[in-house]
Amino acid sequence: MQDPTNLNDQFAARSGFSPAEMLACLKCGKPNAPTRVNCLYCAAELENLSTGGEAGRLDLTPPEPHENGFSVIILPGARGEARPAAAVLGRSVDEVGKIVAAGVPFPVARVRNAEIAATLVAHLSNFGFSCATLADPELDVKTPPRRIRGIEFMTDRLRMFDFNTTAVFEASVDDIRLLAAGRHAVSRSTTSENLKRGKADTKKPEESKDQRDEKMLDVYVTGDERGYRIRTSGFDFSCLGEAKTMFASENIDLLAERIKELRAGIVLDSRYNDVRDLLDPVWEPDFHREAQGLHRSGLGRLSKQASDVFDNLNQFTKYSRMRNHLL
Incomplete structure (x- = not known):
């Protein structure tokens, strides 16, 4: 199975768009040009994932150092689809596989607000993963044990x-x-x-x-x-x-x-x-x-x-x- 991260780079080179501009299909995980409405490979609709209204791209930009964020965590036990999850998270299929194999709750993104976190959780759930969200104050690194x-x-x-x-x-x-x-x-x-x-x-x-x-x-x-x-x-x-x-x-x-x-x-x-x-x-x-x-x-x-x-x-x-x- 080909890593969608590499596929993204190859398709971007042919289409004239940068890898960062490519849209990941949430059904098959393959990259699409940002001008498309439906996936070139499986015809699924490229859904609106971001608060900014761009189809098929979720804004996973982490918060600034002085800002609190929300960590999205994949829980152990569920056997989700690594390929589309990797495409959405911007990680390789191999990395997602290792995260699942770790057998412990694992953070896969830290985002700026609860709305983005909830959207990411919803789509990872569609891929078969169980997830949770923790806000930075709950982790409270300023007050160590x-x-x-x-x-x-x-x-x-x-x-x-x-x-x-x-x-x-x-x-x-x-x-x-x-x-x-x-x-x-x-x-x-x-x-x-x-x-x-x-x-x-x-x-x-x-x-x-x-x-x-x-x-x-x-x-x-x-x-x-x-x-x-x-x-x-x-x-x-x-x-x-x-x-x-x-x-x-x-x-x-x-x-x-x-x-x-x-x-x-x-x-x-x-x-x-x-x-x-x-x-x-x-x-x-x-x-x-x-x-x-x-x-x-x-x-x-x-x-x-x-x-x-x-x-x-x-x-x-x-x-x-x-x-x-x-x-």
Whole structure:
């Protein structure tokens, strides 16, 4: 079966329209010239999908960074038609197949308003998919889960100790519902440019790279949508007793299994690390530049430094919160 994304490029080249201008047929998924009313291949009517009135094209432009948006999520279980869904979403058939195969709720678009989200959900439903919509405030990355520094296993509950204060939280074993495992990855690329009398040196700037990767585990209980977060750093794994190892990365996995075994209904989701790349087109990792000013690089020498920083923390928080909302 031919990928409609490639077919779109080929047809666009022949028709004189750009790939972005082509209209996807919602029945067969094939591209059509924007001047057509009916599909060239199956004769289906090219429906009006956008708020702007253009036939056959849904405006999936994401909101501006300062605006709230709506995430459209494909739910697991339904066997929908990947080909027309891929054409509407602007993804490849292979990507849609991987999203369905992931077996977890998965965001496929983040759009500017509820009307566009509802329209997209309606058409994905026509293709056989079950969908849900979550607004940005429901994912609430500005209020991350509470970080905890230790856990005490009690007879019928967990006692959790806040990382930054003396606060203690208790949760009944019956209320523990979800454990979401993931990684916090930070990559920093720093360039250093030597200056001569306030002007840039003609030599190529020096570049250094630093990468950090840390396992995390989010714990959600009934009635508390914020949740609790465990990091490998700064956590006391003595609660594992004799099972504790010398390596924090092993201990956090053991802790997740220990909590999961407390009750049969607790869900442990470890899929984030496997599907992270597929999340990027919808929930982009944070990327920003940090200007670090002037630094002394030797006797009488100054250098100007700046860093490009990649950080996936907010992306994981969105995934974690989504799993809790849709459990």
